[in-house]
Amino acid sequence: MRFGFDPEDFTEPLSATQVVVLDFDDSTGFRSALFGEELGLTNGAGQLAITFDAPGTYVLSAYDTTGWTPFPAPWLVVTVEGAPEPIVVSVSAAANVQWVNGPQNMLFITVTETLSDGTTRTIEWNGLINNNAAGAYNVGDYQVFVNTKGNTQIRECYIVECALVA
8 A cells, every 4th residue: 555545446447537737847846746737537437538739748647526636646648749741642643735826835734642631732834845745744753744636635644753652
């Protein structure tokens, strides 16, 4: 038995227990911990789902909301890391041609990347090409093949190569 209780006595889930972040104070010459932000009450099974808004190290404890003394232990140290950088999960290319008077036309290429967080990123390129041209064009880290027909038709458009490897 230690501090008036035996840890073996705590074998049942503790429902309606307030889970809190501990705030440490070293200003008095010794470390003390104060109950900080209340995160919520445990359910009947002694569980609580917690979401942290910012990366960092958090020390959690709990206290009994029925008026019993706060628990001196256990403490739970939680380290929250920042979200990983999203990665490219798919990529597509599209092209269109704008007619220009003379032997050349303006080619517009758009590469669209879909990222692991659900967002999209576009990379654009444009330039003058000969009528009925076929060729590969560098658009960001991608090489895109475009085959044109007539003044404004696209026969083929696809990504040939990219520097990004998942």
